[in-house]
Amino acid sequence: MSATDRLAELGITLPTPAKPAGSYIPAIQVGSLVYSSGQLPFVDGKLLQTGKVGAEVSPEDANKAARQAAINAVAAVAALVGLDHIKRVVKVLGFVASDPSFTAQPTVINGASDVLVEIFGDSGKHARSAVGVAVLPADTPVEVEIIVEVA
């Protein structure tokens, strides 16, 4: 099943890619790899949540934010090369704006990883790092960047 068909089955609509917040572009291809810029959980121009995880934002809500950030990263890649040209997800880097006592970044970034596997199946399985940072742009709780292989 193509990724486009799978998205329809999952009831996921890829949003229009968010306008970059600075002097950069949403995604870039070099050889068979596409790198996305760091994506935030914007939906219709608004962040799903703001604040630090473990303080203002619950881990459950942050997991949803990570899922949306990954969907937005897929949208950024799809706008450049077309969704059905994505062969494989190679790498995810997830940043979690964290209260200093919060150490469950992996569970939060699972929101991104899980939706990529839902969409791409075995080809969605990827290497990953998840880290806690002090603060993120616009006070988003989560930022996700991905690297994919394209046909």
Added chain:
Amino acid sequence: MGATDRLAELDITLPEPVRPMGSYVPATQVGSLVYCSGQTPWVKGKLLHTGKVDVEVSPEDAYAAARQSALNALAAIDALVGLDNIKRVIKVLGFVASDPSFTGQPAVINGASDVLIEIFGAAGRHARSAVGMTALPGGTPVEVEIIVEVA
């Protein structure tokens, strides 16, 4: 125009590559990509600024620090492959030492992105993530790593 000529036109002199602060090298090449290590705004053996952005360091000074960090990243790549062999800038990852209330990381890291576009024009346009950190090595307000494609 080659990058060397463009630097002369912009009146920018690349600094001497900064000696690594640990057990790593300034840059490595794999295939057509060069990865540089995280670079900080050292100029003649001193950091341009120290401290957290929006506390000890203004966002404007941090923008200048990001610009210098990007130039130091180019110096590291130049030493490995030669500046004029850089074909394209692919990716920038920018770390900003931030007070937890400061959410303007993208405007700070524009200092890096803008100078790359000044030097390389359309080939300087890249994907990017910008994040806020609790602290960075040596008390630098900014650290920047870049990936470039080389001829």
